[in-house]
Amino acid sequence: MKFCTDEVTGVRVYGRNVVVRARQVLDTMPQCALLPFVFFSVSIACSYFEIMSEGLFAKLPFDRYSSFLVTDTISQSSTPAMWFFNRKGPSGFSGASTAEEVTAGVDGRGLVAVITGASSGIGLETARVLALRSVHVVMAVRKVAAGLKASEAIRAEIAGAKVHVLELDLSSMDSVRRFASEFDSLNLPLNILINNAGILAKNCTRSIDGLELHFATNHIGHFLLTNLLLENMKNASRESGVEGRIINVSSSGHIMTYPEGICFDKVKDPSRFWTYIAYGQSKLANILHSIELARILKCDQGDDVNILTNAIHPGVVGTNLFKHRASANAVVNSIGRIVRKTVEQGAATTCYVALHPQVTRISGKYFSNCNLETPSSQASNSELAKKLWEFSTKEKEENDDDIDQEDVLVEEMDE
Ligand SMILES: NC(=O)c1ccc[n+]([C@@H]2O[C@H](COP(=O)([O-])OP(=O)(O)OC[C@H]3O[C@@H](n4cnc5c(N)ncnc54)[C@H](OP(=O)(O)O)[C@@H]3O)[C@@H](O)[C@H]2O)c1
Numbered sequence: 001m002k003f004c005t006d007e008v009t010g011v012r013v014y015g016r017n018v019v020v021r022a023r024q025v026l027d028t029m030p031q032c033a034l035l036p037f038v039f040f041s042v043s044i045a046c047s048y049f050e051i052m053s054e055g056l057f058a059k060l061p062f063d064r065y066s067s068f069l070v071t072d073t074i075s076q077s078s079t080p081a082m083w084f085f086n087r088k089g090p091s092g093f094s095g096a097s098t099a100e101e102v103t104a105g106v107d108g109r110g111l112v113a114v115i116t117g118a119s120s121g122i123g124l125e126t127a128r129v130l131a132l133r134s135v136h137v138v139m140a141v142r143k144v145a146a147g148l149k150a151s152e153a154i155r156a157e158i159a160g161a162k163v164h165v166l167e168l169d170l171s172s173m174d175s176v177r178r179f180a181s182e183f184d185s186l187n188l189p190l191n192i193l194i195n196n197a198g199i200l201a202k203n204c205t206r207s208i209d210g211l212e213l214h215f216a217t218n219h220i221g222h223f224l225l226t227n228l229l230l231e232n233m234k235n236a237s238r239e240s241g242v243e244g245r246i247i248n249v250s251s252s253g254h255i256m257t258y259p260e261g262i263c264f265d266k267v268k269d270p271s272r273f274w275t276y277i278a279y280g281q282s283k284l285a286n287i288l289h290s291i292e293l294a295r296i297l298k299c300d301q302g303d304d305v306n307i308l309t310n311a312i313h314p315g316v317v318g319t320n321l322f323k324h325r326a327s328a329n330a331v332v333n334s335i336g337r338i339v340r341k342t343v344e345q346g347a348a349t350t351c352y353v354a355l356h357p358q359v360t361r362i363s364g365k366y367f368s369n370c371n372l373e374t375p376s377s378q379a380s381n382s383e384l385a386k387k388l389w390e391f392s393t394k395e396k397e398e399n400d401d402d403i404d405q406e407d408v409l410v411e412e413m414d415e
Helices: 017-028 031-052 121-132 144-157 173-185 213-240 275-300 326-333 348-355 382-414
Strands: 003-005 012-014 112-116 136-141 163-167 192-195 244-249 307-313 366-368 371-373
Touching: 112 121, 112 213, 121 136, 121 144, 121 192, 121 348, 136 144, 144 163, 163 173, 173 213, 173 382, 192 213, 192 348, 213 244, 213 275, 213 307, 213 382, 244 275, 244 348, 275 307, 275 382, 307 348, 348 366
Parallel strands: 112 136, 112 192, 136 163, 192 244, 244 307, 307 366
Antiparallel strands: 003 012, 366 371
16 A cells, blocks of 8 residues: 555545545534544543542542442432532523422322333433322333332331333234333323433434434324323313423434434435434434423313423433443543532432422423523424424334234234
8 A cells, every 4th residue: 555645634644535535524424423433532631631640539529439330229429429410400400400499399199100211220210209298100111120129128228118110012002002002001190200211322223114213202102102191191181170291301412413414315225324413313303302391282282181201411421321332431531520429419300390389380391400491492393393393203103003903914814
């Protein structure tokens, strides 16, 4: 291979093609796709700095996790990690408030909540605090053994806690339907639905239904679940007069997506995605789902039905979310330590929006640090929200058709 000099940069490279190819790739990438590179570089620099300074960070007043592979136990940390983000907002709470603090004095007796991804991290802490406020909690979990262990820990801590565990794999529409029918068979009203589960996968693969895995798990699974449980929520609101609440756990990472927001034509082709962008896209979908549902509910529901739907960002929290991504783990573990919340703080915004009386009549909004916040312009785009709703409805209907055909086949075989 020969040296040659690039005409524009004057850089001597092995083969001219290297520079030309690099330029082509950069030209076709959205600018926001460079953010992970920036984060990664900063992270490496911080890790290097930390090693060189012989653990300077350990001497500063941040709480320190030796590892983010948090086990499925309750109360994963007790020392507040935040110290300069504790300025209170109009709600009277801040990023340093914990889930217990923001729900102090709230009586959740008579309420039933479904929480997805409740066997670990933010979902587990949300389940624990809702149970502490006497809410009947249904933990919707992918790994039933982990869910049962977590529910036992909640019962051991909170005398009289009402906790159920049901299996749910959001990446499969069939599993979502099974969960909804099992929940129906419990004959419980539903007042609160917390769409919390989420993945940041190792690679962009395809779900069992043929969709990019982040989009399938983080958005479509929750879209279908909400759709299947909505009638129950409407009835519960009508009969009890208590307002229902749907919370979509999104992320500030929703800004890290494609310029057009959601790439509808690519969600069936995972090879066209990059993991962080796929995650950002799915988190944008969580907010758009919430604002369109709020609009539809406002138009549809009569005076006797009252259901609020909001999206939230929990903050940067050391959980299992980053276990597949060494670079993200490195960022949260190094520079992220400065802004990182404990799990108790990370569950605060969800619990605030789910239970606090201040949120009454607020719908279609985005919360962070237990206060209202403005999301990106894409996340406020009502046209994009409508388009996503139509797309997701079509996916759901195609799955309805598949199930109808399967039923016909089974009937024919029985005859
Ligand atoms: N941690 C952060 O810094 C941060 C920041 C912004 C937003 N969030 C959001 O917060 C939410 C909770 O995440 P976390 O930080 O608490 O992470 P976590 O500890 O990994 O919790 C995620 C939960 O989702 C479950 N889950 C994953 N795939 C699932 C599937 N196909 N079906 C059902 N459940 C599934 C996981 O179950 P398994 O144990 O079976 O995998 C786990 O219980 C996510 O939506 C995440 O996007 C987190």
